[in-house]
Amino acid sequence: MANKVTLKQIAQEVGLSPSSVSLVLNNRPCRISEENRKLIKEVAARNHYVPNQIARSLVMRESRTLGLIVPNIESRFFASLAGSLEKRCREDGYALFITSSGGSADDDLELLRQLVTRGVDGVFLVVGDEFSDDRALREEVSHLPIPAVMVDRAIEGLECDKVMFDHEMGGYMATRYLIEQGHRRIACLVNARRSNTGRKRLAGYERALREVGLPIDARLEFESEYYIPSAYEASEAVLATDATAVFASSDNIALGLLKRLHEMGKSIPGDISVVSYDNSAADVLFEPALTAIEQDPGVLAEHAFGCMSKRLAGRGGRRAEEVVLEPALIVKDSVLELTKHN
Amino acid sequence: MANKVTLKQIAQEVGLSPSSVSLVLNNRPCRISEENRKLIKEVAARNHYVPNQIARSLVMRESRTLGLIVPNIESRFFASLAGSLEKRCREDGYALFITSSGGSADDDLELLRQLVTRGVDGVFLVVGDEFSDDRALREEVSHLPIPAVMVDRAIEGLECDKVMFDHEMGGYMATRYLIEQGHRRIACLVNARRSNTGRKRLAGYERALREVGLPIDARLEFESEYYIPSAYEASEAVLATDATAVFASSDNIALGLLKRLHEMGKSIPGDISVVSYDNSAADVLFEPALTAIEQDPGVLAEHAFGCMSKRLAGRGGRRAEEVVLEPALIVKDSVLELTKHN
DNA sequence: TCGTTGTCATCAATCGATTGCAATATACCC
DNA sequence: GGGTATATTGCAATCGATTGATGACAACGA
Numbered sequence: 211m212a213n214k215v216t217l218k219q220i221a222q223e224v225g226l227s228p229s230s231v232s233l234v235l236n237n238r239p240c241r242i243s244e245e246n247r248k249l250i251k252e253v254a255a256r257n258h259y260v261p262n263q264i265a266r267s268l269v270m271r272e273s274r275t276l277g278l279i280v281p282n283i284e285s286r287f288f289a290s291l292a293g294s295l296e297k298r299c300r301e302d303g304y305a306l307f308i309t310s311s312g313g314s315a316d317d318d319l320e321l322l323r324q325l326v327t328r329g330v331d332g333v334f335l336v337v338g339d340e341f342s343d344d345r346a347l348r349e350e351v352s353h354l355p356i357p358a359v360m361v362d363r364a365i366e367g368l369e370c371d372k373v374m375f376d377h378e379m380g381g382y383m384a385t386r387y388l389i390e391q392g393h394r395r396i397a398c399l400v401n402a403r404r405s406n407t408g409r410k411r412l413a414g415y416e417r418a419l420r421e422v423g424l425p426i427d428a429r430l431e432f433e434s435e436y437y438i439p440s441a442y443e444a445s446e447a448v449l450a451t452d453a454t455a456v457f458a459s460s461d462n463i464a465l466g467l468l469k470r471l472h473e474m475g476k477s478i479p480g481d482i483s484v485v486s487y488d489n490s491a492a493d494v495l496f497e498p499a500l501t502a503i504e505q506d507p508g509v510l511a512e513h514a515f516g517c518m519s520k521r522l523a524g525r526g527g528r529r530a531e532e533v534v535l536e537p538a539l540i541v542k543d544s545v546l547e548l549t550k551h552n
Numbered sequence: 553m554a555n556k557v558t559l560k561q562i563a564q565e566v567g568l569s570p571s572s573v574s575l576v577l578n579n580r581p582c583r584i585s586e587e588n589r590k591l592i593k594e595v596a597a598r599n600h601y602v603p604n605q606i607a608r609s610l611v612m613r614e615s616r617t618l619g620l621i622v623p624n625i626e627s628r629f630f631a632s633l634a635g636s637l638e639k640r641c642r643e644d645g646y647a648l649f650i651t652s653s654g655g656s657a658d659d660d661l662e663l664l665r666q667l668v669t670r671g672v673d674g675v676f677l678v679v680g681d682e683f684s685d686d687r688a689l690r691e692e693v694s695h696l697p698i699p700a701v702m703v704d705r706a707i708e709g710l711e712c713d714k715v716m717f718d719h720e721m722g723g724y725m726a727t728r729y730l731i732e733q734g735h736r737r738i739a740c741l742v743n744a745r746r747s748n749t750g751r752k753r754l755a756g757y758e759r760a761l762r763e764v765g766l767p768i769d770a771r772l773e774f775e776s777e778y779y780i781p782s783a784y785e786a787s788e789a790v791l792a793t794d795a796t797a798v799f800a801s802s803d804n805i806a807l808g809l810l811k812r813l814h815e816m817g818k819s820i821p822g823d824i825s826v827v828s829y830d831n832s833a834a835d836v837l838f839e840p841a842l843t844a845i846e847q848d849p850g851v852l853a854e855h856a857f858g859c860m861s862k863r864l865a866g867r868g869g870r871r872a873e874e875v876v877l878e879p880a881l882i883v884k885d886s887v888l889e890l891t892k893h894n
Numbered sequence: 895t896c897g898t899t900g901t902c903a904t905c906a907a908t909c910g911a912t913t914g915c916a917a918t919a920t921a922c923c924c
Numbered sequence: 925g926g927g928t929a930t931a932t933t934g935c936a937a938t939c940g941a942t943t944g945a946t947g948a949c950a951a952c953g954a
Contacts, residue, residue: 214697258695263669265940269909284635293626305666308650324647327605353600355556607910611939
């Protein structure tokens with residue numbers, strides 16, 4: 211374990227002042243003899259000198275570092291988002307610090323503070339979906355000294371750049387598609403109690419039904435958290451209905467459902483049709499391949515970075531920007547077309 | 553977007569010196585009147601004062617922050633490792649900065665520098681598996697001014713704490729199990745060309761065969777990257793052999809294999825048995841459930857943090873510590889027991 | 895000899911916090 | 925009232941780098 215080498219030490223060794231060393235190593239326009247330049251660079255290299263960014267950003271007031279807070283890095287969707295975002299940041303010379311909060315507003319707040327006080331130039335926030343008490347978090351975000359972009363989900367009523375897919379539209383598209391395929395009794399399995407996105411997807415589901423005059427039947431609306439076991443538990447009740455199709459509002463929910471279906475010896479789409487959400491596990495073999503509403507994390511990342519970039523360049527407008535992206539329906543093999551004899 | 557508030561400003565507002573404010577806000581033992589204490593805290597709160605960690609760690613020379621570099625955060629295994637590690641760090645009051653390199657040694661190096669110069673107190677490295685040119689990286693790691701712990705994989709010949717599962721043992725266990733189930737023609741699909749771990753797993757596979765006197769047949773050893781499409785491509789050749797079982801040296805490889813198997817109408821384990829690796833997608837429905845060698849990322853994280861913790865406390869030995877963990881065989885339904893009539 | 899120009903390099907302030915030591919004010923004691 | 929304790933608070937250096945302002949010195953012309 212080597213010691214940290216400082217500018218001053220390098221300066222001492224070459225017999226010049228710290229200023230000169232700094233100037234040379236940063237390739238600033240300055241009048242230092244070619245001879246000394248070489249010497250400085252050589253000594254710096256030999257000593258494995260790396261400038262202390264902490265000291266540097268203290269005076270420069272920028273770190274070319276961005277932060278990201280996701281609720282759970284172990285989720286495929288967020289992992290993918292984080293991956294895309296990091297690549298994008300790096301392209302522009304920013305490092306991205308990815309943090310995972312566990313989903314509670316308190317942890318979110320703590321991480322946000324950590325990032326801010328560590329001098330990131332901006333933060334991407336995937337927070338505020340769960341209905342934990344987020345007043346403190348909201349307060350903090352609204353007083354942030356750096357730009358923030360909310361991604362995928364938002365804290366309600368907060369003036370802040372937002373980039374997200376239209377969850378209501380996604381729910382609508384999924385349901386609409388099932389209707390078009392001749393389904394009339396369509397159940398849904400959503401996380402409406404604890405998630406804004408879940409609520410919106412549910413709203414879309416209901417709008418699609420309403421639009422064609424189908425009844426909104428509370429007995430067909432089921433609740434599940436965004437975790438496989440939760441959906442697995444909830445699925446039994448779903449299967450006890452007379453629904454011919456289910457709209458599962460996330461991949462994990464679909465996976466839980468599938469597991470239960472499989473155990474009960476039901477086949478898809480023979481016994482029941484399924485439309486899933488996210489499509490984030492599309493590369494994994496499913497039997498059958500799941501028809502799903504896709505929201506590409508890469509696209510989300512691209513737009514989020516765009517917003518951030520503008521703000522960082524001071525080109526952001528006074529008002530918050532709101533980017534709403536349209537999800538896509540990816541048709542595969544999990545929906546049966548019913549002959550229409552309703 | 554609020555302005556950043558500094559100690560000095562708070563001091564000015566309360567009419568005391570910055571030192572006093574610092575002392576009070578950090579709850580240092582000092583003799584400041586109760587009255588002023590209250591005043592300071594109130595003003596600080598009202599102004600949303602958050603200490604600038606950058607300035608602070610400059611003088612304190614510690615940031616209570618750790619860094620992690622993984623090759624690809626989108627991989628389930630690394631995502632899970634990152635998640636576990638972050639939780640563990642937080643328990644001890646450390647924030648973890650997760651970065652994802654993309655797998656090239658150059659990017660690893662760049663990220664490592666970023667982390668170090670940003671003042672993390674230590675780094676966890678999941679690097680050095682791919683055979684890119686890692687001389688510079690190795691050089692850098694060996695001159696690091698902070699503790700480093702290599703996790704899951706290591707740069708060969710580098711004196712540095714290491715925590716990893718015994719990959720050779722994993723390959724051995726998988727193959728041994730297949731042999732015990734009566735298989736004699738056992739193929740393997742590994743990433744031996746570009747991965748140390750792959751090489752070791754292959755070595756384990758060969759040891760198991762050798763141990764029972766089975767021939768090591770190069771025609772049964774196939775190469776695949778750790779990505780689904782790569783395995784998918786390679787799988788056709790595997791299926792053209794007379795193997796009754798395949799050892800797939802990662803979950804992704806197994807998934808690619810399964811996809812191809814499925815397309816060819818082959819059933820598992822009826823037509824061919826499969827043992828996979830990682831078991832990181834265990835919660836996902838596979839048909840059938842995959843028998844696999846499991847290496848729990850949580851365990852890896854726990855030990856890695858343990859090493860780091862020791863180093864940070866100065867309790868680390870002079871020599872590097874090396875923790876080798878034994879993987880576990882998780883038996884499920886993808887292996888057929890053959891009646892022994894070899 | 896003085897002034898001018900040009901070249902090479904350094905000074906010193908600054909970023910925002912921490913902290914050992916010094917300083918001031920008040921109280922207390924004989 | 926003189927002197928010591930004690931309670932409060934401030935000074936100034938420090939961490940490691942950046943940068944606008946300045947200085948030193950040589951060569952050259954008049």
